[in-house]
Amino acid sequence: xxxxxxxxxxxxxxxxxxxxxxxxxxxxxxxxxxxxxxxxxxxxxxxxxxxxxxxxxxxxxxxxxxxxxxxxxxxxxxxxxxxxxxxxxxxxxxxxxxxxxxxxxxxxxxxxxxxxxxxxxxxxxxxxxxxxxxxxxxxxxxxxxxxxxxxxxxxxxxxxxxxxxxxx
Numbered sequence: 064x065x066x067x068x069x070x071x072x073x074x075x076x077x078x079x080x081x082x083x084x085x086x087x088x089x090x091x092x093x094x095x096x097x098x099x100x101x102x103x104x105x106x107x108x109x110x111x112x113x114x115x116x117x118x119x120x121x122x123x124x125x126x127x128x129x130x131x132x133x134x135x136x137x138x139x140x141x142x143x144x145x146x147x148x149x150x151x152x153x154x155x156x157x158x159x160x161x162x163x164x165x166x167x168x169x170x171x172x173x174x175x176x177x178x179x180x181x182x183x184x185x186x187x188x189x190x191x192x193x194x195x196x197x198x199x200x201x202x203x204x205x206x207x208x209x210x211x212x213x214x215x216x217x218x219x220x221x222x223x224x225x226x227x228x229x230x231x
Contacts, residue, residue: 077124081117131181157181164211168200175211
């Protein structure tokens with residue numbers, strides 16, 4: 064007999080779905096295989112099926128298109144066609160959705176969460192840029208990626224290695 068898993072009002076996270084796999088009856092594993100992959104299961108090896116189902120769940124969730132990536136690639140293609148040269152790639156300091164950025168400033172720890180729509184959640188309010196949050200925290204204009212440690216300071220020059228083991 065197949066056990067039905069209660070469906071919450073919002074779908075469970077991929078991690079939660081994967082964590083539940085070992086607790087599902089084999090009949091539910093096979094039904095999930097059919098739903099996600101299609102066809103009969105190729106084996107009765109439960110570990111194999113759970114791993115493939117977990118992979119498929121992640122594949123479906125995380126293969127969503129990143130519009131910013133497509134836009135950057137289109138600009139690079141246009142530049143290549145126009146100039147015939149590959150332009151050095153601009154750094155993209157935007158963290159992946161769900162990334163939690165932590166910064167301590169004047170003894171207070173601040174947390175910012177990157178969202179899927181490219182914005183940032185700071186203290187329950189949405190901001191379009193890290194720089195706005197850095198300014199909110201410090202009261203001064205700051206590069207957000209610099210303030211949160213996503214990029215090095217532009218004046219950080221690498222010094223040549225020196226031999227400190229010299230004789231007297």
